[in-house]
Amino acid sequence: MTRLLEKKLSRRRFIGVSSCALAGVAVGSQVKVLRALAQEGKVGAVTTLPTKDVFTSCGMCVNKCGVIARVRDGVIHKLDPNPNFAVKSRAMLCARGNAGTKVVYDPDRLKYPLIRVGERGEGKWRRASWDEALDLVGKNLNQIAEKYTRAGVVFASTEGTFQDHFFNQMAECYGSPNTLRHATLCLSSNIQGFSATFGTNPTPDVLNADYIIMSGANRSEAFITPDTIDLLKGDGGMRKLIYLDPRFTKTAAKADEWYPIKPGTDMAFILAMINVIVTEKRYNKDFVEKMTVGFDKLVPHIATYTPEWAAKECEIPAADIRRIARDFADAAPHAVYYQGRRSSFFANDTQMRRAMAILNAIIGNWDVEGGMIPNRSIAMTKHDYLAPYYDDIPGRLDADSVAYLSESDGSWSIFRDRVLEGKPYPVKGMMIYKQNCVASVPNRAKTLKMMAQMDFICTIDVTMSDTAWYSDVVLPEATYLERLDPPEVLGGIVPVVAWRQPAVEALFESKPCLWIMQQLAKRLGPDIADTFNFTMEEAIEHQCSNNPKILADLKSKGVYYEADKPVYGSSYGKPLKTKSGKIEIYSERYAEKGLDPLPVYSSPNVVPTGKYRLLVGRHAYFTHGTTTNNPYLHDIMPENTLWLHPQEAARLGLDDGRLVRVKSAVGEETLKLEVTEKIRPDSVYMAHGFGVLSKGQSNVYGVGGCDAALIEEKTCMISGNVAMHETLVEIFPA
Amino acid sequence: MHPIFQHRPSRKLWFGLLSAGVVIGIIGALNVLINGHAHVYNVTREIPWGILIATYVFLVVSSTGLCLVSSLGHVFGIEKFEFIGKRAIILAIITLLCGFGTIGMEINHPIRLGIYAIISPNFSSAIWWMGTLYGLYLVLLSGELYFLMKGMHKGAFALGMAGFIAAISAHSNLGAVFGLLEARPFWYGSFLPIYFILSALVSGGAIVSMIVYFNHKESGTPMPQKYEDFMGTLGKLQALFLTILIFFVIWKIIPAVYGHPPEKFEATMATLTGPLAFNFWFFEVLLGMLIPVVILLNPRTRTPGGVMWAGLLSTFGIFFMRFDLVVAGQLVSMREGAADLTNGLLSYVPSITELAIVIGAISLCLFLYTLAEHLLPLDVEEDH
Amino acid sequence: MKNKRYAIVLDTKRCIDCKACTVACKAENDVPVGRDNYRNWVDEEKLRGTYPNLGQSFTPSQCQHCANPPCAHVCPTKATVVSPDGIVHVIADKCIGCKYCQTACPYNARYYNEVIAAVDKCTFCSHRVYAGGMPACVETCPTKVRVFGDINDPNSEVSRLLAKNPSRVLKVAQGTKPHLFYLT
């Protein structure tokens, strides 16, 4: 039956008609599109179009792997890994990277500016000219500025395009302090926890570590280069990988030992490890003495956190904790307790990351081979501009909400609450760039409610995301393979500079972010327009002006780097960016703010029988909530399922493959059940990116369930990061 | 209206039904031509051969069977069988052509087949031999029919002899199309070529019994003694064929379950207890073999009507034998980790279009035969 | 490509089931989208053990470029041919779409490609290899599970790997003499 259905779907794709109201907007195969454009004289005839290889970088996720776009007769035929990029990406492209051509040639991609004609979310659109669409955006931004204040427009965006700087420049020049970035849906508690300890968020030297404990990071599926690749090095007993995850992931399949830790109890495990290492005097005394402050306070603090105590919390046997702690300390300094990237786990996440940092610190793995290495960068000239000054603008809407709020990132969930309260002031406009907040911020219903009270929403995207679907104006950005993007430093143990050059001219009427911002700026007044008075080429020249080799290398090799191997120890002899200049085991700053200066354990909320903890996690085939619609990736996994342990499935009398309703305090979703031993009996899991609202995602619309609709938005009150694993759900037959 | 269409109301109904069937088939075929195989067929990369191949096999087995049974008369000189010659041969030609039509709908490029089978033949391919031998067989059958119609018995004998040999070769080779696939243990080996010949005899006998019976039913006159005798003899022969067939089936199963030979066991169990079990026990065993054998072995039920009924039921059963044979051989995945397995097996259910083409092919067969029956002088008596 | 014998050696212990190879192949070889359409695949082997003692392996595969290929034996029109370097090819124009090769291949390596109107399968990316490149799936693989090369060259990486490590081929009993070697 599913096969029949799939056939029908593939048939529909074959004809190339997306069923929804977008049908008025012509779609078709790339060659047809090119022919049509050739006839209109917009591009050369198909046979005269260029065949060339273009260095650029992947835009499908955070890693920005080096790409060679193979262009044949004007069509991007294939994306190959750039071997020169081996220092960072190890010369690979993942499934998503390889699926990039389908971003350009996806019948579902955005082609023209669209203006909503029906109700919000109803999906009725009208194709508009750029002038008309931009006039409308400009008019609304001016109106909101006048009616409320310039802080009445929030600018939401996520990294990735290398042009998000121009969008943020627009926010600043327009005059709104309210920018929302993805950090508080992602890694801000990590940054906070590690920075409070080391003054920076270091990177584990995976390639050279002999002993890695990875908890809450699924590197074989959640790609971070080069860690994902380097993690596999251990074959043959040279390297030990201990993996803690409530789910048996692909990383678990590769690990030497997997422990299905009880969610939210990582800190207990870590504190117990510290307990063993400290009480058995296995820590690096020299290092602790010279490089850290507050160890003396740690000793009594961890006295009660014994492995026996922790075993009850995290359900990992005390003997194993003890053994792992000893082995870890023995392997030091070539040992790391690997922090994940996405740290939006529990409300106490910052303190949990602090515990991780402290554990790493006491074995003395700081800035040595196989340890925790502070990130390095490459010097480039900053793109600068003089933002107009407005004197009547209030501070951030979410100001003072959490202990350490990032001025540029804000805190998504708290911001949303304040918009809904209308306090301390109203926010009535949204500009959204390369962010799909409807799918990526927990509690979808609440996000939609917040959007419903906006006077105006404009989304700049490449596809009809759920967020675009609920907007008033949707502007098509040229995709990453069609743009010239400014160089960007990808920091890390071995930093590189990446950039993008267009493999093909932008199709349809899509335009790069800079162009859109420039056109919009003209409609917002000369002061703002002036700050955008430069070309992309000029911006790039300027950025590389301190070091012409950067641009030369980018052009000839697609990448620039200064060292191809890690440089260790450069942080020694200089004060760290902490208050004491040393590694802060005990945080004076936290104490001053009334926060626990040493991580204090608290148990996660109890999961009563009949309820399950909903877990969030990556899939190697998708980036977040949007690439599930990519035809190549959709082929690999057309639908998501709810993972449930067989014991619980039997208890509920639910069979594998049947439809179930999953209900949380904030939403209910229906999807297929997957009965599997790959998950703890008290938890369930579903992949992100299904159950979409947008009919413009024709492959996945109406398929599977949406996790964001179920997750409650608890928040870490130190970093402002959301806590995505605090949600309990019930399961019913559908 | 042509007189044959207005003879009797039941005949009108008969032609009406068959025409409807043919129209269904045409719609199915058009659907394939317009939308392409992949979109209207349920065959997959794992189970590339579906009900169309099974129907093809069914039809060409019928053809071979008819040829073999009729050759008992004009080749082997068993007089009782002589009078069915023309009818059997003409139906053999029709079933063969409809069989070709059916496989033509399954093969993506029948025209390329015509070209490259000649300019780029692969002598190690059983399908190449299948095309060649069946082509030859068709030529011989047509010649034989020609001589029979002209009453040229010598020619008919010579071509009949040749046709008999072609039929046996083509048909055992059809068994080899499956039997040479080492990858498919359920099919692999010398069993299928031999089994195919035996089952052709069963098919042929069953169809002949129906031809003779209905032909007389239709003429409305009581059946002459000669025909009654023939039906009796045919019935006994059928009983023999069926009994042997039952042994073939049993001995196909026993080694396949005895030591659990890999893949063969799973495929066999799919027919015994798995997704094909109902087909197997109800259609193949009960309708196709047991009931007919019981009818035919009992002298009291071995009346012309009984023999006809036995034939009808066997023919039904045999269709399912073909389907199950074709499908079961592919149910076991070639890959352990393949997706979409239920209880470790792949699955195949024919699509509506596939079914439509099957209905069309069989209807066309019957339609053409009924037409021939009315338009051509097929009664042996007239020759004398 | 005389005197060459191409093969792929796979170290499946390194495979993380990321399916980069599958997508790379689809893009490189214009494999149409759709459930049945792929030249290579990665099987998730059955979960071993019971919770919490679990294990799982991932096995990438594709056409084995058999030295004794049943697909070629059964093909009625010689649409399936073997190059001197061992690469088994389908000549699309000659393929009648009988799918005999699909039933004959013990590895399920073939599918019917509606766009080229012929049966299709892995070609070892011969167009890339003959131009001095690597197969797309080999080049893109993040963890370098796959190594491609000439086993007639004793100094090639594939020869070296096969010399140093024990290896196996799939379904050896079929007598197909596959040229995808799995390190054990």
Ligand SMILES: Nc1nc2c(c(=O)[nH]1)N[C@H]1C(S)=C(S)[C@@H](COP(=O)(O)OP(=O)(O)OC[C@H]3O[C@@H](n4cnc5c(=O)[nH]c(N)nc54)[C@H](O)[C@@H]3O)O[C@H]1N2
């Ligand atoms: N339920 C759940 N929620 C999560 C997560 C989770 O795992 N589960 N993960 C969290 C994490 S760690 C993060 S980082 C966030 C990420 O969440 P977001 O920051 O919202 O990122 P994406 O979901 O990738 O959405 C990016 C949007 O940008 C669009 N886009 C892609 N390329 C371009 C381009 O070139 N130009 C423009 N203008 N638009 C483009 C995409 O179509 C998509 O709509 O989600 C967080 N939220």
Ligand SMILES: Nc1nc2c(c(=O)[nH]1)N[C@H]1C(S)=C(S)[C@@H](COP(=O)(O)OP(=O)(O)OC[C@H]3O[C@@H](n4cnc5c(=O)[nH]c(N)nc54)[C@H](O)[C@@H]3O)O[C@H]1N2
């Ligand atoms: N393929 C792919 N790669 C990506 C991304 C993508 O979308 N797709 N996104 C990128 C981005 S923006 C980010 S932030 C990173 C994220 O990369 P990671 O930090 O590795 O994040 P997740 O995949 O969310 O992995 C979290 C894992 O923690 C487990 N887990 C849940 N609760 C607990 C707990 O209480 N304790 C422990 N120990 N484990 C728990 C989950 O089951 C899950 O497997 O990935 C990046 N790489």
Ligand code: SF4
């Ligand atoms: S990890 Fe994959 S999606 Fe991310 S940048 Fe690299 S190739 Fe692209």
Ligand code: SF4
């Ligand atoms: S690309 Fe490599 S690691 Fe990924 S699935 Fe394929 S073989 Fe395995």
Ligand code: SF4
């Ligand atoms: S794997 Fe299959 S398709 Fe490839 S050569 Fe062997 S038999 Fe032929």
Ligand code: SF4
């Ligand atoms: S489908 Fe094509 S390649 Fe396969 S056997 Fe038939 S003609 Fe040969």
Ligand code: SF4
């Ligand atoms: S070698 Fe080329 S054709 Fe074969 S599986 Fe790999 S990418 Fe596909």
Ligand SMILES: [Mo]
């Ligand atoms: Mo993230």
